[in-house]
Amino acid sequence: MATTLAWQQTASRLQEFYRLTKPRVVSLIVFTAFIGMFLSVPGAVPLNALIFGTLGIALVAGAAAAVNCLVEQKLDAVMARTRARPLPRGKVTSPETLFFLALVGGAGLLILHELVNPLTMWLTLGTFVGYAIIYTVILKPMTPQNIVIGGASGAMPPVLGWAAVTGEVTADALLLFLIIFAWTPPHFWALALYRKLEYAKVGMPMLPVTHGDKFTRLHVLLYTLILIGVTLMPYATQMSGLIYLFGAGVLDAVFLYYAVKIYVDYSDQLARKSFRYSIFYLAALFVVLLVDHYIRF
Ligand code: HEM
Numbered sequence: 582m583a584t585t586l587a588w589q590q591t592a593s594r595l596q597e598f599y600r601l602t603k604p605r606v607v608s609l610i611v612f613t614a615f616i617g618m619f620l621s622v623p624g625a626v627p628l629n630a631l632i633f634g635t636l637g638i639a640l641v642a643g644a645a646a647a648v649n650c651l652v653e654q655k656l657d658a659v660m661a662r663t664r665a666r667p668l669p670r671g672k673v674t675s676p677e678t679l680f681f682l683a684l685v686g687g688a689g690l691l692i693l694h695e696l697v698n699p700l701t702m703w704l705t706l707g708t709f710v711g712y713a714i715i716y717t718v719i720l721k722p723m724t725p726q727n728i729v730i731g732g733a734s735g736a737m738p739p740v741l742g743w744a745a746v747t748g749e750v751t752a753d754a755l756l757l758f759l760i761i762f763a764w765t766p767p768h769f770w771a772l773a774l775y776r777k778l779e780y781a782k783v784g785m786p787m788l789p790v791t792h793g794d795k796f797t798r799l800h801v802l803l804y805t806l807i808l809i810g811v812t813l814m815p816y817a818t819q820m821s822g823l824i825y826l827f828g829a830g831v832l833d834a835v836f837l838y839y840a841v842k843i844y845v846d847y848s849d850q851l852a853r854k855s856f857r858y859s860i861f862y863l864a865a866l867f868v869v870l871l872v873d874h875y876i877r878f
């Protein structure tokens with residue numbers, strides 16, 4: 582009886598630590614890295630790079646997310662969306678979080694350095710610093726351009742996957758970076774539009790707070806147009822073929838529909854749907870890139 586209780590307590594503690602890593606966001610990040618690995622070579626991906634590259638990138642990304650939870654715990658306690666996180670609820674302490682993220686992040690970097698290659702380790706470390714320090718600590722409280730510049734960290738994972746397999750970063754890898762980079766503003770600003778009051782409450786200078794709704798809605802539309810241009814580039818550069826062109830075209834058309842509707846006929850409900858669609862869009866676009874890579878027309 583006592584051992585069962587002890588087990589339950591341990592399991593629920595571990596679950597709280599796991600939640601610090603923002604597992605849902607990180608799983609899409611890792612998914613784009615994973616697909617980047619397949620796109621980097623014509624045939625089979627070496628199993629070593631696939632397994633240890635994915636594991637290492639996942640661990641460091643999780644540690645980066647935990648830094649964000651640590652730094653923003655006081656703000657998280659105020660916003661409805663984030664107040665159930667482990668730190669604001671007092672389920673884990675700051676020193677525990679620091680210890681956990683150092684352990685997890687250190688293990689990830691070690692795996693990348695020893696079992697993948699040093700280039701991937703350094704690029705992943707740079708991405709970690711980009712999100713955990715440059716974005717979270719410096720840019721986020723400073724400028725409404727926070728997510729445009731900080732989005733570079735979120736866009737790095739396919740490049741990391743590419744480097745893990747090939748040991749280099751090529752123009753095709755940078756194209757994958759550009760896709761996520763252009764996707765981030767419509768992804769985030771759709772959410773920021775319907776969460777504007779919460780961001781205002783904690784004094785975060787998000788675009789709808791500093792420049793208003795109309796300006797943000799215009800920028801969602803403009804970045805969606807940029808995104809559409811960028812997603813045509815894999816076909817234009819012959820990195821991808823007709824299956825990709827068709828898939829990306831359909832996904833882009835729906836994204837454009839949401840962006841135009843947000844601009845001309847805004848509602849919170851629409852912004853919420855558009856945000857959810859942005860997540861589906863990115864996952865589906867990478868699946869299409871992968872399918873096209875192996876079945877090429
Ligand atoms: C600076 C860049 C980014 C910002 C500011 C941002 C912002 C956000 C925010 C605030 C949420 C929380 C939504 C909620 O709690 O309801 C979220 C959710 C999400 N983001 Fe992003 N994001 C960024 C980049 C990315 C990237 C690069 C990916 C993946 C490649 C991604 C994937 C996701 C996913 C999958 C969710 C849903 C999580 C869930 O359902 O709990 N995000 N994003």
Ligand SMILES: CC(C)=CCC/C(C)=C/CC/C(C)=C/COP(=O)(O)OP(=O)(O)O
Pocket residue numbers: 603606607610638641642643645646649653663705708709712721734735738741
């Ligand atoms: C490989 C590697 C090291 C990757 C690190 C990149 C990384 C973890 C990006 C995460 C993007 C993310 C969680 C944005 C959420 O925005 P936010 O943090 O402003 O959201 P919040 O308000 O929910 O805290």
